[in-house]
Amino acid sequence: MRLLQYIDSAKAVENRFTRRQIMAEAKKLGGAGLRGQVAGKTALSTVGVSGSGLTYRGYDVKDLAENCEFEEVAYLILKGKLPNQAELDAYKTKLQGLRSLPAELKTVLEQIPKDAHPMDVIRTGCSMLGNLEQEDTSVMGVFPTQEACVDRMLACFPSIICYWYRFSHDGVRIDENTGDSSIGAHFLHMLRGEKPNELHERVMNVSLILYAEHEFNASTFTARVCASTLSDIHSCITGAIGTLRGPLHGGANEAAMDMIEKFSDADHAEQEMMGMLKRKEKIMGFGHAIYTESDPRNAIIKEWAEKLSQDVGDTVLYPVSVRCEEVMWREKKLFCNADFFHASAYFFMGIPTKLFTPIFVMSRLTGWAGHVMEQRADNRIIRPSADYTGEELRPVTPIAERD
Template identity: 40%
Template sequence: MGVLKEKGPIEYSKGLEGVIAALSSISAIDGKNGKLIYRGIPIEMLAKYSTYEETAYLLLYGELPTKEALEKFSAQMRELRVIPKKVEECIVELPPNPHPMDILKVALAHSALYDPDRQKCCREGVMRKVIRIIAQLPTMIAYYHRARTGQEVIPPDPELSHAANFLYMLHGKKPDEEEARIFDIALILHAEHGLNASTFAAMVTASTLSDINSALLSAIGALKGPLHGGANERVLKMLDEIGSPDKAEEYVLNALKEKRRIMGFGHRVYKTYDPRAKILKEYAEYLSDKYNDRKYIEIGERIENIMIRELGKKGIFPNVDFYSGIVYQFLGIPRDLFTPVFAMARSVGWAAHVCEYTANNRIFRPRAYYIGPDYVEYVQLEKRR
């Protein structure tokens, strides 16, 4: 609903850019200096020493777990990976051609009907629902991919980590420790990133005191949009279009001249190199050498050099999407699953913000400034032309 016109100039923030809508202790971004922290811990330290399970615990509970607490939390995650049989049947019977993000929405909505904690609103019940969702999203994604390609679904392996288990269910073979660790790091880097569009969507839904499944469904819907999720998929498409490093300069300069966007560059918050991109670039380099296939990394590095030369002074640098697609490609993850994998990782950040905000809840209710006419006479239908 708009508000009636007021006298004098009206200040507003389109898209709520820069508006502080909540207080949070979950993460902080220093866009000027390229820093990202989860609960005060630099992302570089978590990527070097932590695991996705430990990072999830940190984000949800506010502190690093003890060894005993981490073992208990990890065991709970492994136990809850198995989805209800009815949900499995729903997933494998879905048509093979929709975007996997739509499938993820259907699967998560369906699973809510069989959640044993669906009626519980206490903190313990909500946290079990949260952990169950985080644990089951990888199963849903892997089951759908196996089913749509005519392969038998592979049940979760309770002996494998969160990252390794997803790759196992996706490919039908256990990944080597190196690849499992690289994917684990990628999940850590995508786990949380402040009040982005999908996180805000989850918080808006949760602020009505709706359930956690509905909140995360809102987040998945927002993430599906091409301005938020899926940029790494489009980065690879761009690299394929360019074809070789020697064609990168012409492509980039023509795109800039025509005001076309170079995917994987620039960020609403970062005005320098995205710290997550720095880490992922190292692993993209490593995997390129490991598999003796440097096509993508060489084109990517050439694009990076040109973009920094042309637009670095304007604060345009690689973001997390630019090198993550190359990493996922080497890990054998299909391109149209890149955004569902993003959702799988970010689910913990969404849930952490929902739990934090609703602990001291106030329903979101921004307003719009009305710029329409002050009065329009109603004309009876038979007199309209």
């Protein structure tokens, strides 16, 4: 039951509950973590609505992953419609022209140590970009350059990640202009120093589509709260990156990888998983705050992980992942979320584990930005209330008399 429905309910009114009692009751009914509470409106996506697992602007994510490139989906999310061929070509050409990093940003990236967390790197990169190429916020509540800022971030986030990674790890200053037309291929090209094959480019497209948008998840909500203060878009996205960094949100694909690569085969995986469950450990890449029976993104990325596994002749990681899935469902009725099979898929493409979550950023930027624009278009500052659990009102004891 939603909190507002409860507060309005006959039971609450008849019993003349105090606000604190109502909040306590709501918490019992599932208020913790704001689960199940509607916090605003969106036309961008539906998550877990019956009959359609995940839709972006009315399109099933499966349909989009099968038939579109990531740039088409980015266009859909940011501009409200799927592009026709001419619009897509023009959009991709425009983004290609925005991939170079300003020299000052490169200087900053070169100062960041090799052992930095890559999510901190992209957070700093985004924030620095906001200093160098500020959004026009000169007239309060009017944002004439927001779309240009988003295009720029979409085009150059992969460059920020790869520039820092290759410089700090290999001592190489990469060329951010690879000539690849898609963001996914461009990223792999900069990372590995060579053009990716068609399979890898396709998987990157699918992966970026699957991660692009997910309603009021924690990082998106962060972006919306920031936008509701009429702050600039780089602040909104920087805050969202910080929120995505946590292991309960975007960091789960990396944690899943760390786990599965320790298992020597499927039986070993089962034995270890049973032990973890017995110890009541949380297993990353499983469960979801909204989906209750499956994550629609899982079947899609799982299929591609299997293809990649065959492509590289893997006989361990994919069977291990499948066994983990079986054990979790059998023992706990917990299912893989989008992150679990992303781990092996990225591994098979030679992507270092520490870059998994920054790829999520390259994609989810579209959803965050879509929500920022939506919030700005119909804004009221987001300011919920808290259920106070502290001391009753009391006077200040003079400092000399305190313990």
